[in-house]
Amino acid sequence: MKSALITGITGQDGAYLANFLLEKDYNVYGIYRRLSTPNFWRLQNLEVFDKINLIPADLIDGSSMVEAVKISEPDEIYHLAAQSFVGASFEQPIGTGEITGLGTARILEAIRQIDPEMKFYQASTSELYGNGHSSSLSENSPFQPSSPYSAAKLYGYWLTKIYREGYNFFACNGILFNHESPLRGLEFVTRKISNAVAKISFGMEKELNLGNMDAKRDWGYAPEYVKSMWLMLQQKEPDDYVIATNESHTIREFVEKAFDVAGLDWQDYVKVDRRFKRPIDVNYLQGDYSKSKQKLGWEPKIKFNKLVEIMVKEDLSRWEKWQNGQIFPWDAPNYSNEANILTRALKA
Ligand code: NAP
Ligand code: G4F
DSSP, rough: OOEEEEETTTTTHHHHHHHHHTTTOOOEEEEEESSSSOOHHHHHTTTTTTGGEEEETTOOOOHHHHHHHHHOSSEEEOOOOOOHHHHHHHOOOOOOIIIIIHHHHHHHHHHHHHTTTTTEEEEEEGGOOSSOOOOOBBTSSSOOOHHHHHHHHHHHHHHHHHHHHOOOOOOEEEEEEEOOOSSOOOOOOHHHHHHHHHHHHSSSOEEEEESSSOEEEEEEHHHHHHHHHHHHHTTTSSOOOOEOSSEEEHHHHHHHHHHHHHOOOOGGGEHHHHHHOOOOOOBBBOOOOOOOOOHHOOOOOHHHHHHHHHHHHHHHHHHHHHHHTTSSOOOOGOOOSSTTTGGGGGOO
């Protein structure tokens, strides 16, 4: 039986990947950090919480990462943990560098010291390309990070290549474009929209405040994207791959479609609020997954319209069940809207 260690197992991708690897009969380990309120709802939602092994560790604590690798002795390590919210990286650039950047160095060093034969997946990102592009982006397109988050991820990307070339690691960068699902964090724009549409639809909220609605993203479906991570580690040679849908849509299009799914007109509810605008935004991201199709045999099935529908219908169904008194693992009831959030943009 193969074993895998997942950092970030409590996050969106970590939970779907744990589910995927369990279906492939892996022994699955994951690290989690101590929080004042436990955060296992995604693992419980997918009914995998009781089937995995959890190890307490934190990316800012190198010795805990060494322990996690020693305890699990995995064949494959999927490094997904990060401060992953671009907006927060402008508010907390130093913490983001520590976790998202140096955290990757800490786990690569743990592998180098314990067993360099362990295969390594790095959660790289389309944010590496940054602002200023206007055509599809492939593995050969230039990087121009436009946030503290993407600068930290660029460090992780290069370190992964350096350990591959310098120490002969089987280490891959998955350059994943945005991927969403009903397990997406509530602060990311897609889930913020699908959750707000559901609440507005039930009369629980009156409006939705957003930032830059002109930005375009290439949005795919997270459960399909985690399969590509595994495929990368099953190849003969390690390499870097773009994972995307080859389509992009504006935030406005997402809003329009999401309200439409609930039979509402978005223009009656949506307002622009400068708190949610970033000092620099990435205005265009569209991928080109040709290499992944050719080498991994990977292709997305769920595209934009279906994705929006899945997310809105699930949030509608959850709020309906909640109103009927059903209790199930879910994040939204503990998260009010973002009315009290003060960002640096307010001072600008
Ligand atoms: P997510 O839902 O925000 O999950 C992030 C995970 O990292 C959580 O499990 C979180 O734990 C953990 N984490 C954060 N700080 C940590 C620390 N100091 N020590 C240990 N664990 C820590 O992110 P995601 O959407 O699943 O994304 C997974 C990875 O892919 C991230 O690296 C992200 O940057 C990258 N990525 C995501 C996308 C996308 O569209 N989703 C696209 C490209 C790349 P808690 O639960 O305790 O907070
Ligand atoms: O949903 P977002 O916060 O995702 P973003 O910044 O694209 O980052 C996500 O995808 C990356 C891959 O490209 C990952 F690496 C990263 O970890 C994360 O998963 O914002 C998407 C767009 C941005 O242009 C943002 O300015 O939506 C715009 N937006 C407009 N109003 C908003 C809002 N974003 C958020 N979060 N909240 C708003 O109110």
